[in-house]
Amino acid sequence: MKTLNILIGFFLLLNSHVQAQKSNISDYNNQFAFDFFKKVSDNDAGNIFFSPISISTAMGMTYVGANGETQNQISKVFHFPANSSKFHRLQGSIPKLLSSKADSIKLSMVNTIWLEKTYTIKKAFDKTLKDEYRASLERADFINKYEESRILINNNISKATSDRIKDLLPPNSLNSLTRLVLTNAVYFKADWKTKFQKERTGDAKFYVTPQKPIKCKMIGLKSKFNYFEDDKVQAIEIPYSGNNFSMLIILPQQDQNIDVLIKGINQDYLNSIINGLTEQSISISIPKYKLSTGYQLKKVLSDMGMPQPFSDDADFSKMSSGNNLKISNVFHKAFIEVNEEGTETSAATAVVIAMKSIGIERTFIANRPYIFLIREKSSGLVLFMGRINDPTKSE
Numbered sequence: 001m002k003t004l005n006i007l008i009g010f011f012l013l014l015n016s017h018v019q020a021q022k023s024n025i026s027d028y029n030n031q032f033a034f035d036f037f038k039k040v041s042d043n044d045a046g047n048i049f050f051s052p053i054s055i056s057t058a059m060g061m062t063y064v065g066a067n068g069e070t071q072n073q074i075s076k077v078f079h080f081p082a083n084s085s086k087f088h089r090l091q092g093s094i095p096k097l098l099s100s101k102a103d104s105i106k107l108s109m110v111n112t113i114w115l116e117k118t119y120t121i122k123k124a125f126d127k128t129l130k131d132e133y134r135a136s137l138e139r140a141d142f143i144n145k146y147e148e149s150r151i152l153i154n155n156n157i158s159k160a161t162s163d164r165i166k167d168l169l170p171p172n173s174l175n176s177l178t179r180l181v182l183t184n185a186v187y188f189k190a191d192w193k194t195k196f197q198k199e200r201t202g203d204a205k206f207y208v209t210p211q212k213p214i215k216c217k218m219i220g221l222k223s224k225f226n227y228f229e230d231d232k233v234q235a236i237e238i239p240y241s242g243n244n245f246s247m248l249i250i251l252p253q254q255d256q257n258i259d260v261l262i263k264g265i266n267q268d269y270l271n272s273i274i275n276g277l278t279e280q281s282i283s284i285s286i287p288k289y290k291l292s293t294g295y296q297l298k299k300v301l302s303d304m305g306m307p308q309p310f311s312d313d314a315d316f317s318k319m320s321s322g323n324n325l326k327i328s329n330v331f332h333k334a335f336i337e338v339n340e341e342g343t344e345t346s347a348a349t350a351v352v353i354a355m356k357s358i359g360i361e362r363t364f365i366a367n368r369p370y371i372f373l374i375r376e377k378s379s380g381l382v383l384f385m386g387r388i389n390d391p392t393k394s395e
Contacts (some may be wrong), residue, residue, distance in 0.1 A: 065319025104242025
């Protein structure tokens with residue numbers, strides 16, 4: 001089995017018995033999660049970890065300013081409904097929804113608008129981000145101090161994620177054409193409802209493939225868990241303190257291929273597993289690990305169906321009156337640590353929005369000595385040739 005440490009959906013699955021409105025939120029956000037997961041898995045055989053809700057939230061803020069085909073492509077890739085105040089109110093309510101369940105854990109989500117200090121965005125765009133996404137507005141000098149601005153944004157993200165996400169924006173990710181950076185930061189830390197027994201922690205084999213075992217630290221616990229099994233998978237739900245959040249682990253049966261499982265996973269399949277969970281007394285053993293990942297999403301999102309927002313054909317006319325903006329890149333980083341006590345995760349996403357390519361007005365001023373030729377174009381034959389040193393003199 002390939003090494004795979006993943007939390008699908010939110011990282012953490014909300015209780016399956018949620019209100020209809022909340023279910024709608026998870027439906028389209030999770031569908032993007034499955035699509036993105038499959039796309040990344042096609043090109044990455046190692047560990048994969050990301051926060052779909054961080055990416056979706058940052059792109060939801062970007063979606064506010066999109067129009068035309070740019071809007072359609074973002075909607076298709078992220079499964080967003082119509083670009084309406086109703087949708088943004090719903091998407092922007094996610095932090096409130098999560099915090100209402102987070103009485104026993106640490107959970108925060110921070111949205112920020114980083115705006116070039118000389119640039120103006122439309123009032124409706126600004127108002128929606130502030131009112132619906134609770135985004136704070138920060139000014140930055142991208143034109144003259146883009147490197148200092150990059151460090152400022154990275155420091156802000158680091159602080160919002162308890163120093164777990166560092167250097168979200170790599171060197172050269174911003175330049176003097178940057179006008180706007182929309183960021184989302186998520187932090188989660190929770191103890192298990194029943195902590196793993198440290199005396200059961202020890203080295204064990206983990207099979208990267210059936211023929212390739214490696215040694216890793218495994219943590220163990222015997223308790224009652226919600227469990228599901230069929231001929232293809234085993235699944236177990238490990239609750240966190242407060243019982244509102246849990247980690248769901250989906251393990252292929254030994255004769256099953258993880259790649260086949262990945263290709264078939266979607267919201268309906270996930271629901272079938274969750275609905276099939278029953279409480280049983282089980283002895284479990286899972287890896288103890290710490291994992292950091294980073295992605296630049298321009299190519300993967302373009303390949304998924306939204307190339308236009310990254311091109312000079314981008315239409316962000318709801319963002320600025322000049323309609324001169326495009327997404328230059330989307331950056332995402334995620335961190336997770338799983339141990340006997342619980343789980344700590346964090347993630348951040350930055351959508352970097354810059355001016356479209358500027359047509360440079362070239363000039364040619366022959367105000368110094370020059371050479372000239374008169375030639376026949378098809379043959380290239382030079383008929384006359386000369387040099388002008390002083391055009392005021394004539395002979």
